């Protein structure tokens with residue numbers, strides 16, 4: 478399948494089981510929220526999806542490529558925004574993106590076109606020649622998302638991308654990324670904040686390494702709202718914002 482397919486994936490750190498038989502898919506054009514409290518296993522799953530670590534069991538297919546058998550092809554189809562920013566503060570936005578484009582084999586005019594397109598998608602085109610240090614936190618994050626799109630991936634992974642941002646910046650970023658999904662990207666967005674989720678989104682609830690539910694946000698929210706449904710499933714209320 479062309480999106481992301483995670484099948485029977487398990488992982489242990491020594492004796493500690495971090496992921497236990499995780500299964501779900503994200504199709505092109507879907508925004509999938511990976512919703513889990515602290516310690517659920519979200520970052521571990523992202524590390525597996527980006528091949529920083531290797532699954533003990535199970536398979537991960539990216540745009541039809543098995544990440545264990547065809548890692549280069551699979552990783553080339555992924556754009557990723559990690560929790561920790563990785564920007565050169567003293568370079569301009571464009572220089573940061575050009576460096577990254579080069580890592581993907583893009584240069585010259587094709588790199589410029591890809592960079593302009595990615596910045597436009599995130600509403601950042603007019604900031605291209607500013608140094609990163611001059612940008613606020615929300616704009617820096619939008620720039621990192623644009624950078625993850627430069628090589629035109631099929632799947633975008635974001636690990637808690639709004640941490641530390643104010644409400645307006647969070648809203649802007651969630652809006653932009655929902656637009657990317659509407660335009661055909663498969664998006665996997667790890668979060669513990671239910672207000673980042675739209676009714677039409679897919680929601681995978683992860684808790685203590687296991688998938689507790691996988692389905693539409695509207696259905697999950699139906700009886701008592703998303704926040705209460707999530708709290709009831711994970712029983713770790715102090716880690717959730719409504």
Ligand SMILES: Nc1ncnc2c1ncn2[C@@H]1O[C@H](COP(=O)(O)OP(=O)(O)OP(=O)(O)O)[C@@H](O)[C@H]1O
Pocket residue numbers: 490493494495513514515516517518519520521522
């Ligand atoms: N390097 C490691 N060594 C041992 N245990 C780890 C390591 N990294 C994570 N863990 C454990 O694995 C489990 C899953 O952690 P993980 O960081 O993937 O969760 P998370 O959902 O991303 O949490 P958070 O929202 O706090 O980032 C936790 O019990 C955690 O303590």
